[in-house]
Amino acid sequence: MSETRLLEVPIAGMDCAECTEHVRHAIAALPGVVSVDVFLASEKASIRLDPAQVSRDAIRDAVEGAGYRVAPASASAVEASGRTLTRQLGLLLAALFGAVLFVAVVGEGLGVFERVTELVPWPVWLALVLIAGYPIFRNVIRATLHRQIISHTLMTIGVLAAIAVGQWVTALVVVFFMRVGDAVERFTADRARRSLKSLTALAPRTARVDRDGAEIDLPIDQLRPDDIVIVRPGEQIPADGEVLDGQATVDQAAITGESMPVEAGPGSRVYAATFARLGHLRVHVTHAGADTTFGRVVQQVEEAEANRADIQRTADRFSTYFLPIVLGIAALTFLLSRDPLATAAVLVVACSCSIALATPIAVLASVGAAAKHGLLIKGGRYLELLDRADVVLVDKTGTVTLGKPQITDIVSVSNFQLPASEAVTGNSKPEADLLRLAASAERYSEHPLAEAVRASARERGLVLAEPRDFVAAPGVGVRAMVDGLAVAVGSRRLVQDLADSGEVQGLSRLEAQGKTLLFVTLDGQLAGVLAAADTRRTEVPAALAELRMLGIRHIELLTGDNEQAANALASELGVPCRANLLPEDKIRIVKEYQAQGHTVVMVGDGVNDAPALAQADVGIAMAAAGSAVAIEASHVALMRDDWTLVPEAVRIAHRTMRVVRMNLGLTGVYNVVGLTLAAFGILPPILAAAAQSLPDLGILGNSSRLLRQK
Numbered sequence: 001m002s003e004t005r006l007l008e009v010p011i012a013g014m015d016c017a018e019c020t021e022h023v024r025h026a027i028a029a030l031p032g033v034v035s036v037d038v039f040l041a042s043e044k045a046s047i048r049l050d051p052a053q054v055s056r057d058a059i060r061d062a063v064e065g066a067g068y069r070v071a072p073a074s075a076s077a078v079e080a081s082g083r084t085l086t087r088q089l090g091l092l093l094a095a096l097f098g099a100v101l102f103v104a105v106v107g108e109g110l111g112v113f114e115r116v117t118e119l120v121p122w123p124v125w126l127a128l129v130l131i132a133g134y135p136i137f138r139n140v141i142r143a144t145l146h147r148q149i150i151s152h153t154l155m156t157i158g159v160l161a162a163i164a165v166g167q168w169v170t171a172l173v174v175v176f177f178m179r180v181g182d183a184v185e186r187f188t189a190d191r192a193r194r195s196l197k198s199l200t201a202l203a204p205r206t207a208r209v210d211r212d213g214a215e216i217d218l219p220i221d222q223l224r225p226d227d228i229v230i231v232r233p234g235e236q237i238p239a240d241g242e243v244l245d246g247q248a249t250v251d252q253a254a255i256t257g258e259s260m261p262v263e264a265g266p267g268s269r270v271y272a273a274t275f276a277r278l279g280h281l282r283v284h285v286t287h288a289g290a291d292t293t294f295g296r297v298v299q300q301v302e303e304a305e306a307n308r309a310d311i312q313r314t315a316d317r318f319s320t321y322f323l324p325i326v327l328g329i330a331a332l333t334f335l336l337s338r339d340p341l342a343t344a345a346v347l348v349v350a351c352s353c354s355i356a357l358a359t360p361i362a363v364l365a366s367v368g369a370a371a372k373h374g375l376l377i378k379g380g381r382y383l384e385l386l387d388r389a390d391v392v393l394v395d396k397t398g399t400v401t402l403g404k405p406q407i408t409d410i411v412s413v414s415n416f417q418l419p420a421s422e423a424v425t426g427n428s429k430p431e432a433d434l435l436r437l438a439a440s441a442e443r444y445s446e447h448p449l450a451e452a453v454r455a456s457a458r459e460r461g462l463v464l465a466e467p468r469d470f471v472a473a474p475g476v477g478v479r480a481m482v483d484g485l486a487v488a489v490g491s492r493r494l495v496q497d498l499a500d501s502g503e504v505q506g507l508s509r510l511e512a513q514g515k516t517l518l519f520v521t522l523d524g525q526l527a528g529v530l531a532a533a534d535t536r537r538t539e540v541p542a543a544l545a546e547l548r549m550l551g552i553r554h555i556e557l558l559t560g561d562n563e564q565a566a567n568a569l570a571s572e573l574g575v576p577c578r579a580n581l582l583p584e585d586k587i588r589i590v591k592e593y594q595a596q597g598h599t600v601v602m603v604g605d606g607v608n609d610a611p612a613l614a615q616a617d618v619g620i621a622m623a624a625a626g627s628a629v630a631i632e633a634s635h636v637a638l639m640r641d642d643w644t645l646v647p648e649a650v651r652i653a654h655r656t657m658r659v660v661r662m663n664l665g666l667t668g669v670y671n672v673v674g675l676t677l678a679a680f681g682i683l684p685p686i687l688a689a690a691a692q693s694l695p696d697l698g699i700l701g702n703s704s705r706l707l708r709q710k
């Protein structure tokens with residue numbers, strides 16, 4: 001098996017959701033293509049292929065064969081001006097739509113058309129129809145040659161039917177409305193792209209780099225990690241990095257959606273696409289381009305389309321049955337009524353593109369709007385699951401608490417004697433020794449508790465030793481060799497198996513205070529305990545109350561911490577809890593709820609809880625800005641450390657699914673009513689053609705509401 005590669009190809013000309021399917025099929029049919037995803041919003045195809053078998057030219061030919069174009073890589077400016085033109089054209093056509101509709105109705109009533117038809121010779125009519133409908137007929141013929149059915153195929157058959165019975169005016173009006181419908185669809189697809197476009201518009205374009213003392217401006221794609229960039233007041237920070245020197249207030253709205261600026265100084269982390277307001281910064285670049293937090297958000301939003309909601313899959317499947325059904329109804333109409341006009345009307349009134357468009361338009365609008373508010377939702381699938389969710393499981397450390405614990409007590413075992421090698425360090429107090437050993441063992445752990453232990457040692461001016469054989473056991477603690485001693489720091493599990501665990505003075509008092517206890521063992525013997533306390537995030541109770549109002553029936557706290565610490569917090573929040581859990585226990589609990597038929601949301605910190613987040617139907621990661629792991633592991637990532645975003649995500653999901661259902665209902669009702677009226681000869685083909693764009697307009701109006709949501 002040869003190596004495969006991922007290729008991204010920009011595609012132009014996709015104006016409806018069906019179109020993505022056509023492009024997908026055309027590319028997938030090429031030998032050597034492993035998989036294809038085509039995105040309406042970002043107008044691209046992401047293709048996994050064997051480069052030895054597929055060339056770029058072959059892809060270009062396939063795309064063009066299906067009636068679309070491979071766009072040049074950076075055509076955004078040209079595209080944008082083309083867009084406004086399309087938009088104006090759309091408005092113009094919509095105005096004409098009303099006028100012609102009026103004339104059509106009146107004309108039909110007065111029987112004017114018969115006379116007009118007689119006056120003009122048929123070749124002139126034919127020429128008019130062909131000229132007006134050229135782009136549509138070309139697409140239909142091309143698609144037919146590729147054995148594809150597009151929504152215009154049905155209408156083209158309708159036009160032929162009208163011509164066959166000498167209804168030239170009808171044929172012309174149908175063609176006209178096909179063009180109007182096209183414009184409406186293009187406009188609708190454009191709206192869906194808009195939220196993504198306004199997100200990518202925030203991307204930095206250039207960077208001022210310090211090269212050996214000289215400042216040079218570089219295009220953003222030439223910036224590399226370890227470059228030093230200079231940011232002046234009012235300028236955009238071009239990459240993720242750490243401030244070396246300088247001081248500035250940074251507006252992080254592009255990432256977090258929060259317009260309150262934050263202070264940044266030496267050592268602060270700053271993010272690409274944010275702005276330095278007052279002050280200068282010199283920043284050491286850690287991540288550039290697509291690897292930045294902003295780059296990841298944009299990529300996830302672009303690809304959110306790939307995570308289709310089930311409801312969309314059902315709709316997509318239905319639209320493949322749609323054509324045979326409509327052809328069947330048309331055939332039946334003709335057989336029963338012998339009325340060619342009614343038959344033509346049936347073919348013209350059916351509208352399948354809006355079925356395909358109903359879900360993606362709403363989902364894209366929501367995902368894009370949410371991303372700008374610091375809420376990254378990775379696709380329609382998760383909106384649908386959030387809409388259904390009834391159980392929310394919440395991690396404690398770093399999720400309900402700030403994740404910035406402080407060591408409050410250090411108690412060494414009263415009868416514990418440090419081994420001789422340690423004791424020689426001088427007349428040090430046993431507490432300081434204990435802390436120094438623990439902090440040394442924790443030196444390379446990323447856990448918030450480890451940071452607390454290190455901070456406490458730093459405050460006392462203790463110098464840490466270099467640990468060897470460091471092992472971290474998630475949900476338990478760490479082990480390492482420090483100064484020849486086997487040091488372990490962690491939960492009660494560490495000491496459970498110790499036959500002889502010494503007495504710790506006041507242990508029960510610390511437990512009763514709801515503190516997190518870190519047991520420290522030296523060479524397999526309990527040496528002491530560090531107690532840590534963390535502050536609860538203030539906005540949690542209100543957020544949980546809101547979740548309940550939004551229909552979440554069960555909320556539970558899951559933690560690896562001890563029973564008392566868990567209970568103290570849980571009773572404050574008024575939720576049940578389970579303590580002493582290992583990461584695999586959390587996964588098991590998620591699975592248990594799922595097995596009972598619940599749709600489970602897990603809220604965690606994204607790093608320690610990544611496996612449970614992945615197992616949940618919807619995994620929500622707190623504090624995901626700056627953490628590639630958290631963004632990858634979760635389905636919904638909160639770019640801002642703010643619990644109010646959790647109920648907000650559920651609310652957005654409710655609203656989106658309501659719009660999706662309305663969109664699908666609208667299309668369904670339209671088709672049933674339209675087909676019935678047409679089949680019984682009540683709806684003349686001219687009006688049937690005019691009615692075509694109604695469901696698209698409805699979807700457009702309905703879904704635009706989601707763009708505006710706060």
Ligand code: ADP
Binds near residue numbers: 558
């Ligand atoms: P939570 O489930 O509340 O987020 P974790 O699963 O991250 O907590 O950790 C559970 C327990 O494991 C902690 O309360 C602590 O006792 C212990 N622990 C985990 N990692 C460490 C570490 N690096 N150092 C010390 N103790 C740790």
Ligand code: MG
Binds near residue numbers: 395396398605608
């Ligand atoms: Mg945690």
